Amino acid sequence: MRLPAVLLGLSLSLLCLPTLAETEAEISDLQVAVDSDQVLVTVSLDNAFDEQWVERLESGLPTELIYDFRLARDRQWFDKGLARSRLTLIAMYDAVRQEYLLNFKHDGRLVDSRVVIDLASLQRAMTHIDRFAVFPLANQGRAGRLLVRARAELGSRNILSLIPTKIRTDWAQSRKFHPPPGETVEDR
Numbered sequence: 394m395r396l397p398a399v400l401l402g403l404s405l406s407l408l409c410l411p412t413l414a415e416t417e418a419e420i421s422d423l424q425v426a427v428d429s430d431q432v433l434v435t436v437s438l439d440n441a442f443d444e445q446w447v448e449r450l451e452s453g454l455p456t457e458l459i460y461d462f463r464l465a466r467d468r469q470w471f472d473k474g475l476a477r478s479r480l481t482l483i484a485m486y487d488a489v490r491q492e493y494l495l496n497f498k499h500d501g502r503l504v505d506s507r508v509v510i511d512l513a514s515l516q517r518a519m520t521h522i523d524r525f526a527v528f529p530l531a532n533q534g535r536a537g538r539l540l541v542r543a544r545a546e547l548g549s550r551n552i553l554s555l556i557p558t559k560i561r562t563d564w565a566q567s568r569k570f571h572p573p574p575g576e577t578v579e580d581r
Contacts, residue, residue: 417439417440418438418439418440418441418545418547418560418562419438419439419440419562419563419565420436420437420438420439420543420544420545420562420563420565421437421438421439422435422436422437423435423436423437423541423543423565423566423567424436424567424568425540425541425567425568425570426524427530427570427572427573428524428526429573430529430530431526431527431528431529431530432464432526432527432528432529432530432539432541433524433525433526433527434462434522434524434525434527434541434543434567435522435523435524435525436460436521436522436525436543436565437520437521437522438458438519438520438521438545438562439520441458441516441519441520441545441547442516446547446548447512449548450484450485450486450493451486451488452486453485453486453488454485455483455484455485456483456484456485456548457481457482457483457484457546457548458481458482458484458519458520458545458546458547459479459480459481459482459545459546460479460480460481460482460522460543460544460545460546461477461478461479461543461544461545461546462477462478462479462480462527462528462541462542462543463476463477463478463541463542463543464476464477464478464527464528464539464540464541465539465540465541465542466537466538466539466540467537467538467539467540467569475528475539476528478499478500478527478528479499479500479501480497480498480499480522480525480527481497481498481499481501482495482496482497482498482518482519483495483496483498484496484515484519491510492508492509492510493508493509493510493512493515494506494507494508494509495507495508495509495515495518495519499525499527527541528541530572530573537571538569538570538571539569539570539571539572540566540567540568540569540570541566541567542564542565542566542567543564543565543567544561544562544563544564544565545561545562546559546560546561547560547561547562548560
């Protein structure tokens with residue numbers, strides 16, 4: 394009777410172990426700038442792609458990388474946040490032309506499309522986002538000091554071939570900033 398308990402404990406401990414992709418991928422650089430009434434985000438993601446991701450992409454399947462952003466007040470206590478935003482990058486390989494199509498969707502709307510000719514350029518375009526307008530600043534209420542949190546979702550995997558889970562980085566946090574004078578942020 395002791396052996397099933399040991400096997401159950403071992404199985405549960407395997408569920409809690411992170412995969413190699415989860416431990417390696419991380420947001421290394423998150424910077425925020427405010428330009429007139431927009432919050433601009435620059436983000437870099439390191440170690441995002443493994444062999445399985447490249448195989449999926451080169452098989453012709455659309456392959457996603459998702460950035461989740463949260464705008465929040467600088468508070469020590471729990472806060473629902475001011476706004477949420479999602480940037481989805483979808484890459485597709487065209488084997489006939491031997492090129493990659495990269496679509497950028499911001500909160501579900503297509504905002505940009507690029508054709509990239511090699512895998513290294515595609516990976517660079519997906520992991521280095523420069524001054525992307527993520528949040529508008531509205532004229533309602535006083536916001537105080539703000540910050541942006543970001544994480545990346547790299548895909549999914551199955552634990553023990555049964556339990557689907559998403560592969561995500563940890564949340565990264567920007568430096569705190571103040572909206573320009575006269576600009577305040579709307580609660581959502």
